Structures are given as structure tokens and as C-alpha cells.
Amino acid sequence: MAQSIAAYSYEGICELMKEWGQPRFRAKQIVQWLYQKGVESYDEMSNLPAALKERLQQEAPLQRARIIDKQVSEDGTRKYIVEFADGKSAEMVAIPSGDRLTVCFSTQVGCAMGCIFCATGKEGFTRNLLPGEMVDQILIAQKDMDMRVTNLVGMGQGEPFLNYDNVLAAMRLVNSADGLNVGARKITISTCGILSGIRKFAHEPEQFTMAISLHSAIQKTRDVLMPSMVHQSLTDLKQDIRDYQEASGRRVTYEYVMIDGLNDDDDHLFALVDFCRGTMCHVNLIPINEIEGSVLQPSSEKAVKRFLSELEKRGIEATLRNSRGADIAGACGQLKNMRR
Ligand code: SAH
Ligand code: SF4
Secondary structure, eight states, rough: OOGGGGGGOOHHHHHOOOHTTOOTHHHHHHHIIIISOOOSSSGTTTSOOOHHHHHHHHHHHOOOOOOEEEOOOOOEEEEEEOOOOOEEEEEEEEEEEEEEEEEEOEEEEEEEEEEOOOOOHHHOOOEOOOOHHHHHHHHHHHHHHOOOEEEEEEEESGGGSSHHHHHHHHHHHHTTTTOOOOOOEEEEEESSOOHHHHHHHOSSSSSOOOEEEEEOSSSHHHHHGGGGGGGSHHHHHHHHHHHHHHHHHOOEEEEEEEEEETTTSHHHHHHHHHTTSSSSSEEEEEEEOOOOOOOOOOHHHHHHHHHHHHOOOHTTTTTEEOOOTGTTOSSTTTHHHHTT
16 A cells, blocks of 8 residues: 655665665665655656656655745744645744754644643644654755754644654654754754653664753652653652763753742742752753643743752753744644644
């Protein structure tokens, strides 16, 4: 049965070529056409034999994602909704800064985790994205911005570690010299803390980086904010992060959305300080973007500044995520929800 070429990892394309009795360099050529040159059809792959192009078209059809909506912020940030071959769509954001272009891509259509502050969580889960569908988002951003992508963050819609193999395949295509050639250290994946994923990720050979959506170091609060995580203890999470650091030697970023009156008082601050102790980390504080139909409000500037200064006082590196593109509905899922 035909299966979209987007479903294949680099390794998968190599295996397919082997199965079809093609020389190994064919896989390299195909990956270059798909993910370096970003062609729209097999016809354009001028160094492939016609019979191979024909067979690819039949058995591994190529249909690229396309932009169906775009918003441009005053600060240059662009937010897109991209549609895939089956008509499903996801959001992504391109954030230019000098010579740098950071792209925030989605890993699933929707998300099953249901975090109460997240617009994507409200949408529920539809399906996993394929490796090629993730790389397509990045190619789209490069083309539309007329810039080369320098940094990637898997912080769009979806939970990457619930789509582990496809996400890793996409990251490898982006990292590959035959793909987008972005350094592994410049590729960050963000997880709400799926332990099986963290354990696997610790042993991947590349220097990809990881961010953990912590949001509260007090179990009871975290259970409320992230209802799908209720069965996961913060003690286990911390242990797995430590094991990850031991195996990989890499620092993690803790993402901490700040919600007025929910996770921004002194108890939460000191619990966070405690959680950070003994791990090499960086804390990224994110006052929430308000989402439609939700009573949750961002923390006051005073509360955010207090977190920042108290963390720094204790030698814990902390930054405030500047809300790029706030005027076009900052956080993931919001643009898509506004279209309804
Ligand atoms: N599912 C993964 C990755 C995608 S969500 C995860 O949860 O880590 C990535 C980030 O989106 C979350 O850490 C959170 O920081 C951010 N986010 C979600 N809803 C938000 C909102 N309303 N305001 C600000 N940030 C939000
Ligand atoms: Fe899913 Fe992340 Fe949103 Fe939670 S914050 S619902 S894990 S996308």
C-alpha cells in the first residue's frame, strides 16, 4: 500500500531504496531534494531515473504541507497555520532576531494532555505528525521569511514524547548535512515530562537539548495544571532528569508558566528552588498568555520579578520569556482556536 514519503525517516528512505534494489546514494539524493531543496514533486528530482520517480510517485507519494493562514506581528514574528495532505492543520511560529531565525514547530495535531492553561490542550488530540510534516513546517518558515533557520524548538502543538520516533526522525532530518544542517545543540524539544521519553532521549547520540514543562514543583498544583500528569510524581521526574544529565552531560531548561494566584507565591518559589537544586538547569519564566474562555490570568510583574531575583540570588539561572508576537496571539493553539 502507498505510504506518504513524509512518513519515512532518513534511515527509512535508505531501507526503501535497498529494498527496491537502488544504490545507496539514491536515498541521499532524495533526502536532499525533499528537505534541502524543498521540491514540490518527484518530477523536479532531475538526477533520479524516470522509472524510480514513477515508482516513488505510486508507492510513496509526495504532498507538501501548505500555509492556510498567516499573521505577522509588529515585532517581525510570523505565525502560521499549515495544512497537511489529509486536511488536518497545526500551528507554527517563526521568530527572527538579527541573523537568527528560530522556528517553533508542532509535533501533533492537537494534544491529549489537557493542561488547563493551554489552548491546544482544550482542542484534544487528533493525530501524530509524520517526520516530513514536521520538517515541512520549517521549510515553509524558511521560504516565507527568506532566511535560513538557525534554531528550532519543538514547543508548538502536541506532546513530542508521545510521538517519539517521528519527532526524533524529524530532528535527525533537520540536523543532517543532507537535510537542513542545523546543529543538534540548536534543536530543543519540550516535554511535559513523559518519563519513558526522557529516559530514551538521555541515550540518543546527538547533542539535542531538552526543556521540561515543570510549571509547579508542588505536586498538588502540578496535578491541577496538568491533569494528565497526576500519576507522575515530581520525585520520579527529578530522578529521571538527574539520570538524563548523568547520561548526556546536558543541562535542561525548566519552563514555568506563571499564573496569577496559582503557582506564583513564596511556597511555589521555594519549592521551585528546591527542585532546581542538584540539577544543572535554567529556568524560563513565562507569564501566561490569556486564552479565550479561560479565567486564568498572567502573574503580576511584581511576582515575576520576585521569582527572577530570588532564583538568581540562589545561583539558579533564570530568564523571562519575552512574549514575541503577543499581538498575534502568542501561545500555541491560540491562532487556530481564533479561527473557529
Ligand atoms: N507539549 C509540550 C510542548 C508544547 S507546549 C510541553 O508541554 O512542553 C510548550 C509550551 O507552551 C509549554 O511549556 C508552555 O510553556 C507553553 N504554553 C502553553 N500554553 C500557554 C499559555 N497560555 N501561555 C504561555 N505559554 C503557554
Ligand atoms: Fe499538550 Fe504541552 Fe499544551 Fe500541555 S502544554 S496540553 S502537554 S501542548
